Amino acid sequence: NAGVTQTPKFQVLKTGQSMTLQCAQDMNHEYMSWYRQDPGMGLRLIHYSVGAGITDQGEVPNGYNVSRSTTEDFPLRLLSAAPSQTSVYFCASSRTGGHQPQHFGDGTRLSIL
Amino acid sequence: AQTVTQSQPEMSVQEAETVTLSCTYDTSENNYYLFWYKQPPSRQMILVIRQEAYKQQNATENRFSVNFQKAAKSFSLKISDSQLGDTAMYFCAFFYSGAGSYQLTFGKGTKLSVIP
Numbered sequence: 729n730a731g732v733t734q735t736p737k738f739q740v741l742k743t744g745q746s747m748t749l750q751c752a753q754d755m756n757h758e759y760m761s762w763y764r765q766d767p768g769m770g771l772r773l774i775h776y777s778v779g780a781g782i783t784d785q786g787e788v789p790n791g792y793n794v795s796r797s798t799t800e801d802f803p804l805r806l807l808s809a810a811p812s813q814t815s816v817y818f819c820a821s822s823r824t825g826g827h828q829p830q831h832f833g834d835g836t837r838l839s840i841l
Numbered sequence: 842a843q844t845v846t847q848s849q850p851e852m853s854v855q856e857a858e859t860v861t862l863s864c865t866y867d868t869s870e871n872n873y874y875l876f877w878y879k880q881p882p883s884r885q886m887i888l889v890i891r892q893e894a895y896k897q898q899n900a901t902e903n904r905f906s907v908n909f910q911k912a913a914k915s916f917s918l919k920i921s922d923s924q925l926g927d928t929a930m931y932f933c934a935f936f937y938s939g940a941g942s943y944q945l946t947f948g949k950g951t952k953l954s955v956i957p
Contacts, residue, residue, distance in 0.1 A: 761945070768850075770932055770949040771886075778943055786944055818886065826936040826945035827874040832886035 730754050734819050734833035741809045741840050749804040749836050751819030757831070759822045760802040764788065764815040765835075771818065777802055778825065809840045843868045845935050847948035854923045855956050861908075862918045862951045864933030871895075873937040875909070875916045880950075881929040889931070892916065920953075928955045 761776035773786030822828040854860035
C-alpha cells in the first residue's frame with residue numbers, strides 16, 4: 729500500500745532551470761494538493777485539485793503550474809526556478825476534500841542555486 | 842481569507858506531564874473543520890485529531906484531546922502523559938469550503954520538545 733508517493737526526494741537546480749515534481753496516489757482520492765514548507769512559515773498551499781481536469785490556485789501559486797489529467801497523478805511544475813523557491817514540498821491527498829484527513833507524501837527537498 | 846495563529850513557536854514539557862498547545866483562527870463562517878497535524882523529525886505529516894465545528898463535543902484520540910471554544914475561535918490541543926515520541930512540530934489547520942474554494946490553511950506551527 730504505497731499511499732502518496734513523491735519523487736524525487738531531493739533535488740538541486742540552478743536558477744532558471746525547469747523541473748517537475750511528481751506526486752502519485754493509489755487510493756483513488758479525488759482531492760490532491762501541493763504545499764511548500766519554509767522555516768517559520770508552516771505549510772502554505774500552492775495549488776489544489778478536486779478531481780481530474782480541475783485545478784485551482786492556493787495561497788502561493790506564482791511560479792508554479794499544475795495539471796490533473798488522471799485521478800492518480802498531480803505533478804507540480806516549476807517553469808523557471810528561482811532561489812525563493814528553495815523549500816520542502818509536500819503533496820497530499822484525501823478522498824473528497826480538505827475537510828477529511830490528508831495523506832501526505834514524504835516531501836521533496838528542493839534547493840535552487 | 843481564513844487565518845490560523847499559533848502563538849507559541851516553541852514549548853517543552855517533562856516526560857509524563859501534560860502540555861497544551863494553543864491555536865486561534867479567524868473566520869466568519871459557521872461550518873468548518875479543524876485539525877492538528879504532527880510532524881516529527883522524520884518530516885512525515887501525521888494527523889493527530891480532527892474536529893467538526895458543528896459538533897459541540899470535544900474530540901479525543903487516546904492521550905490527545907482538544908478544547909474547542911467556537912465563540913472564542915480557539916482550538917487548543919492537550920497532550921497527556923507526554924512521551925518522548927511526542928517530540929515534533931505541531932500544526933493547527935482550518936478548512937472551510939465556500940464560494941468555490943476548498944483550501945486547507947495551516948498555522949506556522951509549535952515546536953514541542955519532550956524532556957526525559
